[in-house]
Amino acid sequence: xxxxxxxxxxxxxxxxxxxxxxxxxxxxxxxxxxxxxxxxxxxxxxxxxxxxxxxxxxxxxxxxxxxxxxxxxxxxxxxxxxxxxxxxxxxxxxxxxxxxxxxxxxxxxxxxxxxxxxxxxxxxxxxxxxxxxxxxxxxxxxxxxxxxxxxxxxxxxxxxxxxxxxxxxxxxxxxxxxxxxxxxxxxxxxxxxxxxxxxxxxxxxxxxxxxxxxxxxxxxxxxxxxxxxxxxxxxxxxxxxxxxxxxxxxxxxxxxxxxxxxxxxxxxxxxxxxxxxxxxxxxxxxxxxxxxxxxxxxxxxxxxxxxxxxxxxxxxxxxxxxxxxxxxxxxxxxxxxxxxxxxxxxxxxxxxxxxxxxxxxxxxxxxxxx
Numbered sequence: 001x002x003x004x005x006x007x008x009x010x011x012x013x014x015x016x017x018x019x020x021x022x023x024x025x026x027x028x029x030x031x032x033x034x035x036x037x038x039x040x041x042x043x044x045x046x047x048x049x050x051x052x053x054x055x056x057x058x059x060x061x062x063x064x065x066x067x068x069x070x071x072x073x074x075x076x077x078x079x080x081x082x083x084x085x086x087x088x089x090x091x092x093x094x095x096x097x098x099x100x101x102x103x104x105x106x107x108x109x110x111x112x113x114x115x116x117x118x119x120x121x122x123x124x125x126x127x128x129x130x131x132x133x134x135x136x137x138x139x140x141x142x143x144x145x146x147x148x149x150x151x152x153x154x155x156x157x158x159x160x161x162x163x164x165x166x167x168x169x170x171x172x173x174x175x176x177x178x179x180x181x182x183x184x185x186x187x188x189x190x191x192x193x194x195x196x197x198x199x200x201x202x203x204x205x206x207x208x209x210x211x212x213x214x215x216x217x218x219x220x221x222x223x224x225x226x227x228x229x230x231x232x233x234x235x236x237x238x239x240x241x242x243x244x245x246x247x248x249x250x251x252x253x254x255x256x257x258x259x260x261x262x263x264x265x266x267x268x269x270x271x272x273x274x275x276x277x278x279x280x281x282x283x284x285x286x287x288x289x290x291x292x293x294x295x296x297x298x299x300x301x302x303x304x305x306x307x308x309x310x311x312x313x314x315x316x317x318x319x320x321x322x323x324x325x326x327x328x329x330x331x332x333x334x335x336x337x338x339x340x341x342x343x344x345x346x347x348x349x350x351x352x353x354x355x356x357x358x359x360x361x362x363x364x365x366x367x368x369x370x
Contacts, residue, residue, distance in 0.1 A: 021360065024264055025264070025357070025358055035232045035233050036236075037257065041253060042239045046247065051249055052249060057249050060253075066299065066302070068263065069256055069302070070301075070307075071301070071302040072260075072262045072263050073305060073306070073332065073335050074301030075262065075266045077335075079266065080338050080342055098334060101337070104330065105327065108329075108330075109313065116325070117186060117187040119329055120325060121188070123329040123332055124187070124329075128166040130335075131166065131241075131258050134258065134339075138233045138265070139158065139231070144355065145355060146227040153210070157211035158211055158234065160210075162234050164200060164204035164207055166241060168203075168241065168242055172197050174189050174192045175194055175197060176189050176191065177190070182325050183325030185325040204238075240257065268356065270290065271287065272358075274290045306331065313327060
């Protein structure tokens with residue numbers, strides 16, 4: 001036991017076994033995908049004084065949805081429905097949830113002035129909450145990869161900071177009772193008092209100070225630095241929802257930044273799990289074939305969901321703008337339900353592959369067979 005404490009002097013904040021890999025790919029790729037790119041984009045956009053969603057902002061974001069936003073939704077559906085075992089493992093999520101969400105979507109088409117606004121409102125409230133859940137999950141993954149375990153106080157402070165950014169953004173959007181518009185669907189606002197927004201800012205800073213202070217004390221005590229990747233997701237979300245909230249040109253790209261976080265991890269999981277299923281067939285071509293197949297499948301799946309499906313309903317007589325609003329909300333609500341169950345870290349089938357490193361697997365595949 002003394003040896004373990006000497007090697008990992010964090011005591012209650014460090015796991016007893018150091019994972020072999022800090023990153024899914026490497027320091028540069030993980031940094032950019034997990035949040036670094038979004039932070040860089042924030043400072044670039046702010047430096048050049050780009051505020052509004054100009055033509056080039058819409059053009060660039062419109063192109064990125066094809067390779068980032070849309071495939072990330074398709075990747076979730078693919079992960080759930082790619083095998084009978086997955087469907088049997090999550091029967092309610094795989095069967096009942098799609099029926100309920102589809103029912104809400106159809107009801108929105110039949111009741112555009114009553115059901116549709118609240119269907120969209122439900123999606124818009126849940127969306128940043130979902131972002132926050134992913135941020136917490138990715139933070140814990142990188143903590144585990146670096147042998148760090150949050151104690152109760154740090155875990156509470158981390159949740160307070162991350163979900164505080166979600167609350168701050170949501171409350172700010174609900175100060176006006178007039179609501180807003182999602183495509184052509186006008187949804188109501190809650191008309192919350194402005195002091196509630198100010199209070200949420202205080203919650204963020206209080207939680208952040210407790211989190212950073214607690215970690216700094218451990219670093220001083222143990223003379224070890226916390227790996228910056230651990231706090232990168234939470235830092236990035238602060239820029240998404242708080243620092244960059246008033247810059248429309250930046251917020252236009254926030255869903256893309258969220259999506260590429262997901263895609264990096266989902267792609268890594270695909271490589272690892274396919275390798276486990278095809279041990280005898282793993283070779284150099286395996287990685288390229290698996291990656292290309294998974295990527296093309298999800299690009300096509302995303303296009304089918306977000307491009308073709310709204311136009312199908314529009315062809316039935318619904319205005320395209322309204323169809324886009326309803327269908328996109330339905331797809332994302334379904335995604336929130338599914339994502340909440342297929343990435344449970346307590347499951348060995350999930351947590352074990354999440355500790356692997358793709359380049360090391362690639363190197364092993366190139367080694368000659370014994």
